[in-house]
Amino acid sequence: MSEEHHPHTGHNHNDCIESALETAEQLCAEQGQRLTKVRRRALELIWESHRPLGAYQLLAKLAEEGFNSAPPTVYRALDFLLAAGLIHKVESMNAFLGCVHADKAHKGYFLICDECHNVMEFDYQDIHASLIARAAEQDFELRSETIELTGLCSACKKAGASL
Amino acid sequence: MSEEHHPHTGHNHNDCIESALETAEQLCAEQGQRLTKVRRRALELIWESHRPLGAYQLLAKLAEEGFNSAPPTVYRALDFLLAAGLIHKVESMNAFLGCVHADKAHKGYFLICDECHNVMEFDYQDIHASLIARAAEQDFELRSETIELTGLCSACKKAGASL
DNA sequence: TTCAACCTGTTATACTATAACAAAATAAAA
DNA sequence: TTTTATTTTGTTATAGTATAACAGGTTGAA
Known part of the structure; x- marks a missing residue:
């Protein structure tokens, strides 16, 4: 290959x-x-x-x-x-x-490009902490998180701008 | 009805x-x-x-x-x-x-109970702001957010505890 | 009233996922 | 090593989710 x-x-x-x-x-x-x-x-x-x-x-x-x-x-x-x-x-x-962090327990947060459909995984403790806190306020016991953000990635933004 | x-x-x-x-x-x-x-x-x-x-x-x-x-x-x-x-x-x-806030533009964030399958919608500016900031660091232009959290809601947690 | 835009009807099909049971492979126990 | 239990795979069938494509009807504006 x-x-x-x-x-x-x-x-x-x-x-x-x-x-x-x-x-x-x-x-x-x-x-x-x-x-x-x-x-x-x-x-x-x-x-x-x-x-x-x-x-x-x-x-x-x-x-x-x-x-x-x-x-x-x-x-x-x-x-x-x-x-x-x-x-x-x-x-x-x-x-x-x-999964890019298979060796440690984590949630998958994703940035998904609408144009090229590439996906970047990111892992953010501050967001995770906010979500847990938010859920706790509702007395909700969090088990799993699906965080999928779509938009335009850097490369496609540049490509679009130059048209 | x-x-x-x-x-x-x-x-x-x-x-x-x-x-x-x-x-x-x-x-x-x-x-x-x-x-x-x-x-x-x-x-x-x-x-x-x-x-x-x-x-x-x-x-x-x-x-x-x-x-x-x-x-x-x-x-x-x-x-x-x-x-x-x-x-x-x-x-x-x-x-x-x-959608509970149809009258103003917003993202839907959900708490989904694994037991009763009820869903609560919540709307959180601080999380939204964190996500935008996170995306911006990757030069990613955010367009839409899918935030779906699962776990146990308050009622089902109590029901489970009393078994 | 005629036209254009939009909405709905209809048939067919594509895509996503699981049920249920049989057969084979592997691991552990005798 | 043979037996037994467990896990994995093969196979057929079917359930569940979503869209393509084209015909026909409705609505509102010119």
Whole structure:
């Protein structure tokens, strides 16, 4: 596979994928979870995509490689990866994204570009704290947070301005 | 219709519905938008439900009342109401909820109970400001926010504790 | 009244996700 | 090592969510 540079951050995405997979192996080993072939490959394919990947897109890729091509195959793999905290689901897109902080418990907050559909994950303690405080005022016990912000990313803003 | 009291806030929900409908009429009139029969009734049915209502649940209710019962009917009404800011979509539930502040532009932030599936809308300027600031740091121009928090509401927490 | 814009009817289909049960693989116990 | 229990995968079917495309009707303005 050739080196790829992520359009927005300019990092080497291959390194990302590798390190994500290593982390996943470790994490599963520690917790006695099995990162089977299909689960591992699903995670890798999700990471190889710069954008969130839909379940059926993933299914098609897996099918090309000889994996079973019925929906339950991919949804099971996704359920496993979600439960293990290795990926996130972007609810507003019905799509899945590699989690950049799989090694520590965290919530996924996303910036989603309307133009290029790239997604940046960010993690912010101050926002998290505000949300918890807000919920507590209503006597609400917070369990999970879906924070998905859409708009224009830096690159697309520049591209739009130059038209 | 009999008086109903909202399970969580104890308010008279009928008053809510009435005032929501009035606001909707006004808003549409001001903006030269047509609140047609099916749109009006859809909005009313969404308000009559204490919980977010799925598109096909809404479709069934409309069909019972003699409206056309094909999916585009309900999705068109929903699209209109969403665009007018009269309802919100709860992405993590694929369901729709009356907007409590239709008269002023705002983002919908939700507390969703895992047990009873009731949803509370809240509106918080400090969180909004934090999110904008966070996005700006990434040179990201914010357009819309999806904030959906799940957990246990006050009532269900008490019910659970007494088991 | 004629036109243009908008709204609705209708059929078909695409996309997203899960139920239910059978078969195979793996891990642990005997 | 054989048996047993548990987990994972295969397979078929179906449920649930959403839109495309085009025809027909309504509304309001020119």
